[in-house]
Amino acid sequence: MSVVEITPAVARALSLASAFARANPCYSREKSLLLALLDEREGSASQLMVEAGLDIHAFWQLNEPSIPSVQTGFRAAEPSLELLPQNTLSEWSDLLRQARQLAREWGTYGEITSRHLVGCLLLNTYQTTGNQSEVYNLITHHGLNLGHLSNLLNPEPTRVLSMDEPLFAENLPKPADPVARLLDACANRAREGLRVVEDHTRFCRNSLTLTRWLKELRHGLRDALDLLPRDLIRTGLATRDVPGDVGTTFSTVNEMSRTSASGVSIANLKRVQESLRSLEEYSKLFSAEAAARFETLRYSSYGVEKLLANPGNRTARLAQSRLYMLVTASKCALGLEKTVCGALDGGVDIIQSREKNYPDREWLADLARLRRWTEDAGALLVVNDRADMALASGADGVHVGQDDMPVSTCRSLLGSSGLVGVSTHSRLQMEQAISLGADMIGVGPVFPSGTKSFDEFPGLDLVREAVKEQDFPWFALGGIHSGNLPLVCQAGATRVAVSGAILVSEYPATVARELRRQLDACHSSGG
Structure with missing residues (x-):
C-alpha cells in the first residue's frame, strides 16, 4: 500500500495511533486508532460519529486525561503524507487492506479516507466481536448508534416514482451491461480456482514455493480488478442470476469425476487460466492497464502449472535427468545455499541430501530450504536413507543402500508417486532392485571417492553391465569428475x-x- 493511496487525514491518524500504542502498551490497536481519529475534532471521522449520536464532549471528558498526546506532545509535528514512515504503513497494512476492500464494496475507489477507516474500525469490529468489542463499548457508551452510522457511511440511493408518473417499462431499472455480468463470473471463477489450487499446494504438497506463488496470484487478481471502472464490479454483483444462467443447466460426464488430488488441482488451474483470458480480453473494453495485468497473471499461472504437474510426472522428469548431486552441508566449500543454488544454475537435475550425523530438526530445516531451491529450479529432491524425512519435508523421493530400508517399506511410506532409488554394486543387485520396484539405481562405485569409503570398486565393468538396462534410469557414481567423465x-x-x-x-x-x-x-552421440 503506497502513501499516495491514503489521504493526509488517514496519514495523520495512523501516525498518531502508532504513537498512542507505543506510549500505552495497554491500549489495543483499535482503541489507539479510534482515539487518533477523534483527536482531530473537526475532521470527517469525528463529524460522522457525532452525526451518528456520539456525545464527543462527554467522551473526551472521560478519556482525554489518558491521551498521551496531551501529556507528551505527540502531535507537535504532524506527519506529511510523503514522509509517513514505511513501518507505520506496514504496521497498519491489514487495516488498510480491509479499508480498500470496503471501498470496493461501497463503490468508492481511489484514495482511502478516514470514512473507510471508521467503517473498518467500528462496523467490522462490531460484526466480529459484538458487544465484547472494546471499541464498541467505548463508543456506544456515549450515545453512538451503529445502525445510523452504517447508513451515513454507505447510504443506498433509491429512486422514488411520483404518484402521477406512469409505471412504464422505461421507468424501471435498465438491465445491466452483460459484460459486467461476464466479468463478475470470470472473477469469481478465478478466485475460487486459485483458492482450490492453493489449498492443494499448502495441505497436500506442503510446498512453500507454490503456496506463496499462488497467494501472490490471488492478490494480483484483486489488484487487477481494482483497475476496472468502479461501477462494473457493483453492476456485475447486482446482476448475478444463478437460476437464470443457461450454463448451470448442463454438465459433462468428466466434470464431476476426478481421479486424484493433483487432478483436482490441475483442473482448477485450467479454469483459472481460462477465466483470466476472458478477463483479459473483455477488460480491453474498459482498461488497457487491467487487461495487461490479467495477461501477466495468466502467464504466471503457466509457471505454476509446470511445477504443479511435475510431482504427478516424476518418472518422466527422472527419465530426462542426467546430472545428480549428493550433498552434505559440512562439505560445501561455499556453504549449502551457494553451493546448491550454483549447482542447480549449472544444470544439476537431482539433489540428494546426505547427512549421517545430523540432528533431525536441523536436517529438516535444511531440507525445507533444499525443497524451495529445487522447486524453483524445477529439479528433484531426494533424501538419503530416511523415507520418514523425505515424507516430512515434501521431497520427491528417497535413496537407500543395500542394508537400509527395503524398497517396499519406502513405497508404503511415500506412496506410489514417491521415487525410490537403490545403490547397487553388482549385476545381481541391479536386477533385484529393479524387480522390487525401484525407480532408479546407482551403479558403482566407479572410482575411489573423496566423500565415501568403499571396500571394493566394481568400476567401469559394472557400468558396461548396466548399459543392458538402457530403458531404466541408472546413474554411475563414485569419484566421478570432469577429468574422468x-x-x-x-x-x-x-x-x-x-x-x-x-x-x-x-x-x-x-x-x-x-x-x-x-x-x-x-x-546426443548415443554414448
Missing part, C-alpha cells in the same frame, strides 16, 4: 551422480555446467 561415458553411461567434484569447488555452477555439457554431448 569421458571414460564413464565411453563405457556407456549417460547419467552420473557426483559429489565432491562440485561440493569442494568455489565455482559450483561452472563445474556443473561443464559436467552437464559432457553428458549432453555423450547422450
Whole structure:
C-alpha cells in the first residue's frame, strides 16, 4: 500500500495511533486508532460519529486525561503524507487492506479516507466481536448508534416514482451491461480456482514455493480488478442470476469425476487460466492497464502449472535427468545455499541430501530450504536413507543402500508417486532392485571417492553391465569428475551422480555446467 493511496487525514491518524500504542502498551490497536481519529475534532471521522449520536464532549471528558498526546506532545509535528514512515504503513497494512476492500464494496475507489477507516474500525469490529468489542463499548457508551452510522457511511440511493408518473417499462431499472455480468463470473471463477489450487499446494504438497506463488496470484487478481471502472464490479454483483444462467443447466460426464488430488488441482488451474483470458480480453473494453495485468497473471499461472504437474510426472522428469548431486552441508566449500543454488544454475537435475550425523530438526530445516531451491529450479529432491524425512519435508523421493530400508517399506511410506532409488554394486543387485520396484539405481562405485569409503570398486565393468538396462534410469557414481567423465561415458553411461567434484569447488555452477555439457554431448552421440 503506497502513501499516495491514503489521504493526509488517514496519514495523520495512523501516525498518531502508532504513537498512542507505543506510549500505552495497554491500549489495543483499535482503541489507539479510534482515539487518533477523534483527536482531530473537526475532521470527517469525528463529524460522522457525532452525526451518528456520539456525545464527543462527554467522551473526551472521560478519556482525554489518558491521551498521551496531551501529556507528551505527540502531535507537535504532524506527519506529511510523503514522509509517513514505511513501518507505520506496514504496521497498519491489514487495516488498510480491509479499508480498500470496503471501498470496493461501497463503490468508492481511489484514495482511502478516514470514512473507510471508521467503517473498518467500528462496523467490522462490531460484526466480529459484538458487544465484547472494546471499541464498541467505548463508543456506544456515549450515545453512538451503529445502525445510523452504517447508513451515513454507505447510504443506498433509491429512486422514488411520483404518484402521477406512469409505471412504464422505461421507468424501471435498465438491465445491466452483460459484460459486467461476464466479468463478475470470470472473477469469481478465478478466485475460487486459485483458492482450490492453493489449498492443494499448502495441505497436500506442503510446498512453500507454490503456496506463496499462488497467494501472490490471488492478490494480483484483486489488484487487477481494482483497475476496472468502479461501477462494473457493483453492476456485475447486482446482476448475478444463478437460476437464470443457461450454463448451470448442463454438465459433462468428466466434470464431476476426478481421479486424484493433483487432478483436482490441475483442473482448477485450467479454469483459472481460462477465466483470466476472458478477463483479459473483455477488460480491453474498459482498461488497457487491467487487461495487461490479467495477461501477466495468466502467464504466471503457466509457471505454476509446470511445477504443479511435475510431482504427478516424476518418472518422466527422472527419465530426462542426467546430472545428480549428493550433498552434505559440512562439505560445501561455499556453504549449502551457494553451493546448491550454483549447482542447480549449472544444470544439476537431482539433489540428494546426505547427512549421517545430523540432528533431525536441523536436517529438516535444511531440507525445507533444499525443497524451495529445487522447486524453483524445477529439479528433484531426494533424501538419503530416511523415507520418514523425505515424507516430512515434501521431497520427491528417497535413496537407500543395500542394508537400509527395503524398497517396499519406502513405497508404503511415500506412496506410489514417491521415487525410490537403490545403490547397487553388482549385476545381481541391479536386477533385484529393479524387480522390487525401484525407480532408479546407482551403479558403482566407479572410482575411489573423496566423500565415501568403499571396500571394493566394481568400476567401469559394472557400468558396461548396466548399459543392458538402457530403458531404466541408472546413474554411475563414485569419484566421478570432469577429468574422468569421458571414460564413464565411453563405457556407456549417460547419467552420473557426483559429489565432491562440485561440493569442494568455489565455482559450483561452472563445474556443473561443464559436467552437464559432457553428458549432453555423450547422450546426443548415443554414448
